[in-house]
Each structure stands twice: as C-alpha cells, then as structure tokens.
Amino acid sequence: MKKREAQKYIESFENQILKGDCIELMKDLPDCSVDLIFADPPYNLQLGGDLLRPNNSQVDGVTDSWDKFNNFKHYDQFTINWLKEARRLLRPNGTIWVIGSYHNIFRVGKLLQDLNYWILNDIIWRKSNPMPNFRGMRFTNAHETLIWAAKSDTSKYTFNYQALKELNDGLQMRSDWLLSICAGSERLRGKDGKKIHPTQKPEALMHRIIISATKEGNTVLDPFFGTGTSGVVAKKLGRIFIGIEREEKYIREASVRISETQPYDRESLQITQRKRDEPRVPFGALLEMGFLTPGEKLKSLNGRHVAKIRADGTLVAHDTKGSIHQVGASLEGLPSCNGWTYWQCKKDGKSIPIDILRQKVRAMAQV
Numbered sequence: 001m002k003k004r005e006a007q008k009y010i011e012s013f014e015n016q017i018l019k020g021d022c023i024e025l026m027k028d029l030p031d032c033s034v035d036l037i038f039a040d041p042p043y044n045l046q047l048g049g050d051l052l053r054p055n056n057s058q059v060d061g062v063t064d065s066w067d068k069f070n071n072f073k074h075y076d077q078f079t080i081n082w083l084k085e086a087r088r089l090l091r092p093n094g095t096i097w098v099i100g101s102y103h104n105i106f107r108v109g110k111l112l113q114d115l116n117y118w119i120l121n122d123i124i125w126r127k128s129n130p131m132p133n134f135r136g137m138r139f140t141n142a143h144e145t146l147i148w149a150a151k152s153d154t155s156k157y158t159f160n161y162q163a164l165k166e167l168n169d170g171l172q173m174r175s176d177w178l179l180s181i182c183a184g185s186e187r188l189r190g191k192d193g194k195k196i197h198p199t200q201k202p203e204a205l206m207h208r209i210i211i212s213a214t215k216e217g218n219t220v221l222d223p224f225f226g227t228g229t230s231g232v233v234a235k236k237l238g239r240i241f242i243g244i245e246r247e248e249k250y251i252r253e254a255s256v257r258i259s260e261t262q263p264y265d266r267e268s269l270q271i272t273q274r275k276r277d278e279p280r281v282p283f284g285a286l287l288e289m290g291f292l293t294p295g296e297k298l299k300s301l302n303g304r305h306v307a308k309i310r311a312d313g314t315l316v317a318h319d320t321k322g323s324i325h326q327v328g329a330s331l332e333g334l335p336s337c338n339g340w341t342y343w344q345c346k347k348d349g350k351s352i353p354i355d356i357l358r359q360k361v362r363a364m365a366q367v
Contacts, residue, residue, distance in 0.1 A: 014219065017231070017243040017251050017258075022223040023078075025244050026085035034242065035158075035218035037086050037096040038209060038230050040201060043104045044068075044075045072107070079104075079111050082223060087115060089221060090151045093158070095120070095213050098147045099201070105145045117149040120157070124176045125205060129183065148213070158213050163271035167211065179204050188227055188253055196253055197227045206233040214239055216269050228254025235261045238269045281358045283324050283339070284313030289364075291357045298324075298343040298354065305331045307343070315343075324354070 010033040018025045069075040086096055096117065098108050112119060123146040130142040150157045164173035179202060186203065188196040206229050210220065216238045222230040225243030227250050234241035235258060245251050286292045287309065294311040307317035307327055315327040322330070324339025332342075340355040 010219070013242050014240045015231075015235070015242075017225060017228070017245060017254055019248070019251055020244070020246055022244045022246070023081050023085055026082065026089060026223060029089055029221075029242070031088055032091045033219070034089050034221040035091055035094045036210070036214050037090060037094070037221045037223070038206070039082075039086065039096065039098045039222070040199065040224045040226065041079065041082070041098065041100070041104070041108070042069070042075075042224070043101050043199070044072075045101075045103050075104070076107060076111065079108055080115070083108075083111060083115050083117075086221075086223070087117065087151060092151060093156045095148060095150050095155070095157045097209055097213070098149075099125070099144055100147075101141070101144055105147065109147050112147060112149050116152065118151070118153040118155065119147060119149045121148045121175055122146065123148060126176055126178045128178055128180045130181065146209075158215055158218075160212055160271055160273075162274045164208075164212055166272045167208070173212075177205070177208065179208075182229075188257075197250060200227055201229045203229055203233050206230050207237070210234060210237050210239060211271065225254060226250050228257050231258050232261050236264055238263055238266070279362055281361045282313065283354075285361055286354070286357050287311070287313055289361060291360065292345060292354075296345065298345055299351065300328070300331065301342055301344055301353070307331075 010030055013029065069078065090096065096112075098105070098112070100108055109119070109122075125144045125146060127142050127144075130140055133140045161173075165171065167173065182200045182202040188200060190196055210230075210233055214220065214237075217240065219240040219242065220230060220234045221242045221244075223244045225231065225245035228243060231241040231243050231254060243254065245254065287294065292309055294309055296309050298307050298309065298315065299305070305317060307315040307320075310316055310321075314322055315324055317327055317331060320327050320330045324343055325337050326339075328337035328339045328342040329335065340358060341353055343354050344351045345354055345357070346352075
C-alpha cells in the first residue's frame with residue numbers, strides 16, 4: 001500500500017472503536033501507522049475458587065473468560081502474536097506501554113526483548129488505596145508494573161521530560177508513581193452496583209502516559225480498549241485514538257464515555273518543552289521584529305557592564321565585539337556565557353532579561 005493510500009486508510013479508523021479480536025483487527029491496519037500503543041492485556045490471573053472478605057462477602061475479581069488461558073504456553077503465544085502486530089504498526093520512533101501484574105508482566109517483558117523491542121523503563125504504579133490481602137497469606141499486592149519500550153534501540157522516541165517535571169512540582173519524574181486505583185464516580189458500575197470492568201484503569205494514569213510520550217495530534221492505539229479510558233484521555237488531550245475491543249458491553253460503556261468527553265482547548269494543550277527542544281530564535285530576530293533597536297544599550301545582570309546593539313545583531317562593549325554570548329563571556333573572563341540570561345534591557349522603565357523577549361517571539365510563532 002502506498003504511503004498516501006495508507007494514510008487515508010488509517011484515517012478511516014481514527015477515533016473509532018473496532019469490535020472483534022485484537023490480533024485480527026490489528027492486521028487490518030497499515031504498517032507504521034501509530035505513534036503510541038497502550039496495552040492492558042489479560043493478566044492470566046489463574047484464580048482458583050471464590051475470594052471472600054472476612055465478612056464472607058465475595059470479592060468482585062477478574063473471573064471473565066477473556067482472562068483465562070489453557071496454560072503458560074498458550075498465553076505466551078497469544079502475547080507473541082499481538083506484540084508482533086504491535087511492532088509492525090508502530091512508527092519508527094513510536095513507543096509501547098504494557099501494564100500487568102506479577103502474574104504476567106515478567107513473561108511479557110521477556111517476549112518484548114525476544115521480539116527486539118528496546119526497553120526504556122519499567123514503571124511501578126504504586127496504588128494509594130490497594131485492595132487488602134484478605135486471606136493474610138501474602139503481602140498486600142499494592143502495585144502494578146508498566147513496561148515502556150521503543151521499537152528499536154535507534155528510535156528517536158518522544159519523551160516530554162520538562163512537562164513531566166512540571167507535573168511533579170519541578171522535580172524530575174521518577175519511575176515510581178503513586179496514584180489511586182479507579183474509584184468513586186470514575187469507576188463504572190452497573191445497576192446492581194457491581195463493577196462493569198474489573199480492571200478499569202484511572203484516567204490519571206493514562207494522562208501521565210500520554211503526556212509523557214506523545215505530541216498533540218499523535219495516534220494512540222489501545223488493542224485491549226475495555227471501557228475506553230485511553231480513548232477518553234486521548235480525546236481530552238488532542239490525540240487521536242483507535243480502540244479495539246471484543247466485548248459488546250465494554251464497547252457500549254466506552255462509546256458513552258467518549259461521546260460525553262470534551263477536548264481541552266488548544267491553549268490548554270500546550271506543554272512545557274525543554275529549552276533545547278524549543279524553536280531557535282536568533283538575537284537578530286528581536287531587532288527585525290522591533291523588540292530592540294540598533295544603538296539600544298543592554299546591561300549585564302550583575303550591573304557591571306554595558307554593551308550597545310549593532311544593526312547586524314552583534315554587540316560592542318569597549319573594544320569587544322561579537323554575539324551576545326561572546327561579548328558576555330569576554331567581559332566576565334569566562335570560557336562561555338548564556339547571553340540570553342546575562343543581558344537585560346529596559347522596557348517601560350523596568351529592566352527585564354532579553355530572554356523574555358525571546359519567549360514572546362516564540363509565542364508569536366505558535367499562534
């Protein structure tokens with residue numbers, strides 16, 4: 001299929017829930033057509049008998065047929081099949097997130113590596129309100145593990161480092177995430193009060209994943225769509241989703257949730273970029289756009305030096321001439337200098353760093 005035809009073909013699936021077997025439906029999608037895959041596959045819990053609370057009430061666990069496999073070999077082959085399709089569908093710089101429990105995540109991790117995915121991180125989702133271990137025979141299972149992997153070790157994958165840092169109060173985001181399980185009004189329940197889906201994921205978890213590894217307009221594929229949390233969050237964040245789900249009851253719930261979801265406005269979708277990822281703005285652009293003028297004087301932040309702006313965007317101070325960086329370094333006797341933070345100008349009677357003017361130019365370019 002030609003590139004243009006493939007693009008038009010994939011567009012017919014955008015923001016849709018596809019009903020049926022995930023492996024067969026993934027085969028219908030063209031190569032290299034999605035940017036991120038979030039997979040919450042069956043955990044193969046191998047539960048035996050009913051699980052009761054101390055008051056003899058039954059725990060509403062995962063007992064559905066979709067989570068049952070004949071043996072580990074059967075489960076592994078199922079995992080290999082969908083991971084192969086996922087790898088084919090990922091764009092060269094796309095990534096995959098797989099979530100699981102101790103029942104399955106180690107098998108999935110091994111198979112990811114066997115299929116030449118490049119593991120970037122494992123994330124521990126530590127639940128702030130986990131279900132207790134009612135039998136008292138093991139530790140309370142208070143976390144799930146996510147594996148984040150690239151298509152290859154040469155992938156130039158998206159990682160919005162600065163945005164995650166801002167999300168974490170200015171601290172580098174760690175690989176252990178403390179988030180609550182899906183509860184309260186977010187938890188979907190039927191008329192009988194029972195959970196509609198036993199492993200519904202919280203929107204907070206998906207928000208962090210999508211913010212971390214995608215850009216606005218990217219396509220997110222979820223081959224185990226369930227009640228559609230990934231689609232809801234993708235829609236809010238201005239991403240395209242493709243969901244695959246075989247259970248009609250989950251599709252109905254997901255469709256309602258997504259139809260009631262409103263995307264955030266464009267301004268709200270802007271996220272903080274790393275300095276090195278922001279568009280380059282030459283100092284001369286500030287002159288061309290009228291923010292500064294030739295002959296205007298700049299003063300160093302420490303107040304010790306003054307330089308005059310020349311028409312070509314260079315500075316002159318005494319016998320020193322050159323860029324904002326070169327002149328600053330020379331005046332301070334340093335090997336290098338960030339001229340954007342070193343120099344300040346006067347606007348409306350106030351001294352401001354020239355970097356503020358650079359940010360204004362960037363903002364104008366994004367409008």
